[in-house]
Every structure is written in structure tokens, then in C-alpha cells.
Amino acid sequence: MAIAAVELIAAENRIRNALAPILLRRELVRLGEASDGELLTRVREGGLRRLAHGAYIDASLWESMFPEQRLLAVTLAHAKRYRERNWVFARESAAALWGLPLYGFTGLRVHVATREGSRGHSTRPVARYLTELPEPDIVDAAGVRFTSLERTLLDLAHSATPEVAIGALDAGIRRMFQMERGESASAVAEWRERRLAESKRSGRPGVRAARQLLQIADGRAESVLESVSKLQLSRLQVPYDVQVPVRAAGGTTYWMDFELLGQDAFGEVDGTAKYFDRSTHGAGTPEERLLAEKRREDEVRGVTGKRFVRWGAQHIHTARRLGERLSSFGIAVSGLEHC
Structure with missing residues (x-):
């Protein structure tokens, strides 16, 4: 094309x-x-x-x-x-x-x-x-x-x-x-x-x-860390959706990196400056951004009743490592035994 x-x-x-x-x-x-x-x-x-x-x-x-x-x-x-x-x-x-x-x-x-x-x-x-x-x-x-x-x-x-x-x-x-x-x-x-x-x-x-x-691959992942997370979740046989919108109070829409389908949980991958543009993750000091993220999570929990699971670049090197991280948060990972 x-x-x-x-x-x-x-x-x-x-x-x-x-x-x-x-x-x-x-x-x-x-x-x-x-x-x-x-x-x-x-x-x-x-x-x-x-x-x-x-x-x-x-x-x-x-x-x-x-x-x-x-x-x-x-x-x-x-x-x-x-x-x-x-x-x-x-x-x-x-x-x-x-x-x-x-x-x-x-x-x-x-x-x-x-x-x-x-x-x-x-x-x-x-x-x-x-x-x-x-x-x-x-x-x-x-x-x-x-x-x-x-x-x-x-x-x-x-x-x-x-x-x-x-x-x-x-x-x-x-x-x-x-x-x-x-x-x-x-x-x-x-x-x-x-x-x-x-x-x-x-x-x-x-x-x-x-x-x-x-x-x-479908282009919806907004960072390479999200893309590799999709690969590892697929290997782990954990159903997911990507870039899921949540409408919060006041009409604000928050976008979740992942929804772990059937598990009442959202997944968020925390990256580094190499993989994430600061403009897409808010300005301000690190403390201000951390506080804004906490408020965002609180609003999403209040609207949806779903919990959050976070992982980072260090957890997606292999499917097993991500699976162990998810399991520690009580996420069912059916494909972990095959990794």
C-alpha cells in the first residue's frame, strides 16, 4: 500500500x-x-x-x-x-x-x-x-x-x-x-x-x-512495551483488550493500556523515557505526575470496580516473567505451565 x-x-x-x-x-x-x-x-x-x-x-x-x-x-x-x-x-x-x-x-x-x-x-x-x-x-x-x-x-x-x-x-x-x-x-x-x-x-x-x-498486531498499542506485552499475554493465553476507554465522572475519558478480560482487572505497563513520550504522559514534576496517576486510578476504580495490575519493562523479557507477575496479583494465567 x-x-x-x-x-x-x-x-x-x-x-x-x-x-x-x-x-x-x-x-x-x-x-x-x-x-x-x-x-x-x-x-x-x-x-x-x-x-x-x-x-x-x-x-x-x-x-x-x-x-x-x-x-x-x-x-x-x-x-x-x-x-x-x-x-x-x-x-x-x-x-x-x-x-x-x-x-x-x-x-x-x-x-x-x-x-x-x-x-x-x-x-x-x-x-x-x-x-x-x-x-x-x-x-x-x-x-x-x-x-x-x-x-x-x-x-x-x-x-x-x-x-x-x-x-x-x-x-x-x-x-x-x-x-x-x-x-x-x-x-x-x-x-x-x-x-x-x-x-x-x-x-x-x-x-x-x-x-x-x-x-x-493491529496498531492499537501506543508503545513498544505495550506491543511486547500483547505478545507475552498471547503466549500466556490471557485474554485481553488494548487501549480500553473508561468514562469517569465529569465526562473525562481515561484510556487503559489493557483490560484483562473476565478478570475484573486493568493492566498498565510502566515504561521508561526511551519508550514513552513525556507529552503523552503529562507534564509537571515526577511527583505531580505520580499524584495525577493515583487520582486517575482512583476514579477508574470508583467507576468500574476493577483493580489495577502494573508491570514494567523488566517483566516482559519473557512470557514466564510476566506470567509470574500477573499471578502474584491473583490473575489467572492458564498458559504459564507451558512457558
């Missing part, structure tokens, strides 16, 4: 901003800004970080980056250093170019899609994948070619770990369909059914995992 122009513009801006601090050896030497010996010394002393052969970035900037930003920098270093090869970046590299979350992913290997008869082979820094890639599945942003948003999501569903894939799928679906909180997801459901039907005729590796993930 066609991606909204705003998404491509955002990708172009992201790429240009990330390309700017990447330094190429050939440019530095040609312009007299550094010699080979000086570059080697700066790398050895920790002032520069080598991203690719002949490509560098300031080490302090590198240290401040999240894992997705580091993969983006390494991917773009290869794009800049080997521009003449006209590579099409795919999988996790394409996800980084699109600005998708990659939960728990710390790899730095660049991923490139290649066609039958293409020269070259996989190396330690660059993984090449032989695949059929129609032109509509390729986009060009700021001179960098990579797989379309939809193709990137489907590739991750087939090849990435479920935790990486589900976070990217939810975020990507939300962007493909320009979803707003509380609106109907009928268009998403239709798209998902088409993809599931196509997968029945697919012989691609990882199709079974992709089908399971597509049945969970």
Missing part, C-alpha cells in the same frame, strides 16, 4: 540528520582535515568510532545513541561509503531508516536485499539476502534506497525475533493507516486478512511465525 507523503518526508529528514555527522576518510584526507595517521590515532584514543571501512563518527555522539540510532548510523555509513553500489537496505536496517522501534535489538550488521545474479556475498558487517523485490517495494529517501514500510514490516515478521517484530509491526501499522486513539481499525483488519490469506500460498521461511504475529 502507498505510504503517506508525511512518512516519506519524515524518513528523508531522519536520514539527512543522521548522515550529517558521518565522516568519510576520503573526504577528510582530500580536504586536508586529517591524515590517515591522525584518524587511526583518534580511533585508538577513543575520540572517533569506526562505523564502516573508511567511515567514522564522533565517539561521544555514538555513546549517546539508542541501539536503533546506532544501527541507523552504521547503515548510513555503508550507504555513504558505498553509494555507487546502489544497495537496497532491508529488514532491521530498513526498520531503522523508517524510525521503527526494535525492542531489545542491539545488532549492528547491515541488511541488504539482493536479486538473483547480484555480485557479492555476506560478510561480517553486511548480510545480503537473495529475494524477489518488485519496484513498488523499494523507496528512495535522501538518495538512500530501502524497502517500503509495508515490505519492511512483513520481512521482519518472517525473519526477526517475535519481540523485535511485534513492536515494529504495531508502530508501522499505526503509521501506515494514520491511526488515532479510539478510532475503528476496520481498515487494518482488512489489510491483515489479505496478508494472512497471501501467507497461506507463501513458501517463504518463517511464514508460520509471521502469521502468528499478524494475528496479534
Whole structure:
């Protein structure tokens, strides 16, 4: 499906901003800004970080980056250093170019899609994948070619770990369909059914995992932690709904991360600054936000009579860990014995 122009513009801006601090050896030497010996010394002393052969970035900037930003920098270093090869970046590299979350992913290997008869082979820094890639599945942003948003999501569903894939799928679906909180997801459901039907005729590796993930992903989760929580709840066979509205006194609507169906309980996942935008969780001091959250919970309990179960990033690394957390709050977890 066609991606909204705003998404491509955002990708172009992201790429240009990330390309700017990447330094190429050939440019530095040609312009007299550094010699080979000086570059080697700066790398050895920790002032520069080598991203690719002949490509560098300031080490302090590198240290401040999240894992997705580091993969983006390494991917773009290869794009800049080997521009003449006209590579099409795919999988996790394409996800980084699109600005998708990659939960728990710390790899730095660049991923490139290649066609039958293409020269070259996989190396330690660059993984090449032989695949059929129609032109509509390729986009060009700021001179960098990579797989379309939809193709990137489907590739991750087939090849990435479920935790990486589900976070990217939810975020990507939300962007493909320009979803707003509380609106109907009928268009998403239709798209998902088409993809599931196509997968029945697919012989691609990882199709079974992709089908399971597509049945969970719907774009309603508003953070990668919610997305991974959905995955773990599904593994635990705990029925749930996502982003559930509760109308409180005075007409205020509160949105619950999860409702644990049939258990008279809401679930809330507490994240970190890395995964949550402060603007979506209120301004003010931490104490003021904590007090506001307590008032919110009190109002919701008063209206619904349901209790709250909270978990954090540390509880969703595995389904077992989340299951044990839920069980400690008296939540029935039928699938825990299989984890």
C-alpha cells in the first residue's frame, strides 16, 4: 500500500540528520582535515568510532545513541561509503531508516536485499539476502534506497525475533493507516486478512511465525512495551483488550493500556523515557505526575470496580516473567505451565 507523503518526508529528514555527522576518510584526507595517521590515532584514543571501512563518527555522539540510532548510523555509513553500489537496505536496517522501534535489538550488521545474479556475498558487517523485490517495494529517501514500510514490516515478521517484530509491526501499522486513539481499525483488519490469506500460498521461511504475529498486531498499542506485552499475554493465553476507554465522572475519558478480560482487572505497563513520550504522559514534576496517576486510578476504580495490575519493562523479557507477575496479583494465567 502507498505510504503517506508525511512518512516519506519524515524518513528523508531522519536520514539527512543522521548522515550529517558521518565522516568519510576520503573526504577528510582530500580536504586536508586529517591524515590517515591522525584518524587511526583518534580511533585508538577513543575520540572517533569506526562505523564502516573508511567511515567514522564522533565517539561521544555514538555513546549517546539508542541501539536503533546506532544501527541507523552504521547503515548510513555503508550507504555513504558505498553509494555507487546502489544497495537496497532491508529488514532491521530498513526498520531503522523508517524510525521503527526494535525492542531489545542491539545488532549492528547491515541488511541488504539482493536479486538473483547480484555480485557479492555476506560478510561480517553486511548480510545480503537473495529475494524477489518488485519496484513498488523499494523507496528512495535522501538518495538512500530501502524497502517500503509495508515490505519492511512483513520481512521482519518472517525473519526477526517475535519481540523485535511485534513492536515494529504495531508502530508501522499505526503509521501506515494514520491511526488515532479510539478510532475503528476496520481498515487494518482488512489489510491483515489479505496478508494472512497471501501467507497461506507463501513458501517463504518463517511464514508460520509471521502469521502468528499478524494475528496479534493491529496498531492499537501506543508503545513498544505495550506491543511486547500483547505478545507475552498471547503466549500466556490471557485474554485481553488494548487501549480500553473508561468514562469517569465529569465526562473525562481515561484510556487503559489493557483490560484483562473476565478478570475484573486493568493492566498498565510502566515504561521508561526511551519508550514513552513525556507529552503523552503529562507534564509537571515526577511527583505531580505520580499524584495525577493515583487520582486517575482512583476514579477508574470508583467507576468500574476493577483493580489495577502494573508491570514494567523488566517483566516482559519473557512470557514466564510476566506470567509470574500477573499471578502474584491473583490473575489467572492458564498458559504459564507451558512457558
